[in-house]
Amino acid sequence: KNEVEQSPQNLTAQEGEFITINCSYSVGISALHWLQQHPGGGIVSLFMLSSGKKKHGRLIATINIQEKHSSLHITASHPRDSAVYICAVVGKGAQKLVFGQGTRLTINP
Amino acid sequence: SAVISQKPSRDICQRGTSLTIQCQVDSQVTMMFWYRQQPGQSLTLIATANQGSEATYESGFVIDKFPISRPNLTFSTLTVSNMSPEDSSIYLCSGSFLGGNEQYFGPGTRLTVT
Numbered sequence: 001k002n003e004v005e006q007s008p009q010n011l012t013a014q015e016g017e018f019i020t021i022n023c024s025y026s027v028g029i030s031a032l033h034w035l036q037q038h039p040g041g042g043i044v045s046l047f048m049l050s051s052g053k054k055k056h057g058r059l060i061a062t063i064n065i066q067e068k069h070s071s072l073h074i075t076a077s078h079p080r081d082s083a084v085y086i087c088a089v090v091g092k093g094a095q096k097l098v099f100g101q102g103t104r105l106t107i108n109p
Numbered sequence: 110s111a112v113i114s115q116k117p118s119r120d121i122c123q124r125g126t127s128l129t130i131q132c133q134v135d136s137q138v139t140m141m142f143w144y145r146q147q148p149g150q151s152l153t154l155i156a157t158a159n160q161g162s163e164a165t166y167e168s169g170f171v172i173d174k175f176p177i178s179r180p181n182l183t184f185s186t187l188t189v190s191n192m193s194p195e196d197s198s199i200y201l202c203s204g205s206f207l208g209g210n211e212q213y214f215g216p217g218t219r220l221t222v223t
Contacts, residue, residue, distance in 0.1 A: 033212065035214075040216075040217075040219075041146070041199040041201075041216070041217035041219055042214070042215075042216035042217050043201060043214040043217070044214070045211070045212065045213065045214065048211050086151060086152070088152075095140050095157075095205060096142060096154050096157065097142075097152075097154070097203075097212060099151045099152045099153075100151060101150075101151045102151050
């Protein structure tokens with residue numbers, strides 16, 4: 001079993017829909033990252049969380065440390081949100097990231 | 110924060126040759142990392158680049174295949190040696206500051222080996 005599991009692996013939705021991507025992890029962590037990777041390959045860091053909730057524009061990320069679970073939400077989704085979203089955790093006492101397998105999101109106009 | 114650039118952005122190489130990828134950071138980061146992303150896969154850590162000493166490699170990665178240099182706190186190189194088609198991947202570097210959990214990523218180098 002991977003240390004970081006994401007669901008769903010693939011998600012297709014219509015423009016305007018509310019999107020949720022889930023991430024579960026099995027180790028103690030000091031932080032969790034949500035990353036966005038566009039087809040060209042470059043990665044953008046969306047959020048870093050250690051507790052609670054963060055919001056940036058139409059994106060919201062939440063984390064429940066006790067349940068070892070995080071969610072990324074996109075409100076009013078748009079075709080430009082189409083990308084692979086990756087959850088990654090930093091283990092306690094470590095600095096390297098452990099990555100989930102990614103969720104490929106496609107938003108159709 | 111840190112802005113990271115990589116060169117080249119992409120390359121097509123022949124089997125048996127080597128390619129060196131450069132990673133430049135606009136500020137002095139404590140930690141630098143090299144990742145590989147094979148087609149359809151998530152990222153895998155290759156090694157931690159240590160300034161002034163040998164890199165720390167993850168299981169399954171060896172120095173002879175992926176030699177890494179880090180001469181200072183803003184620059185690192187990764188060489189993919191004696192390439193085979195299985196090395197076709199995106200290679201990314203990242204950096205972070207001591208005590209900070211934030212990681213900053215480069216744009217990646219897309220390597221195709223024919």
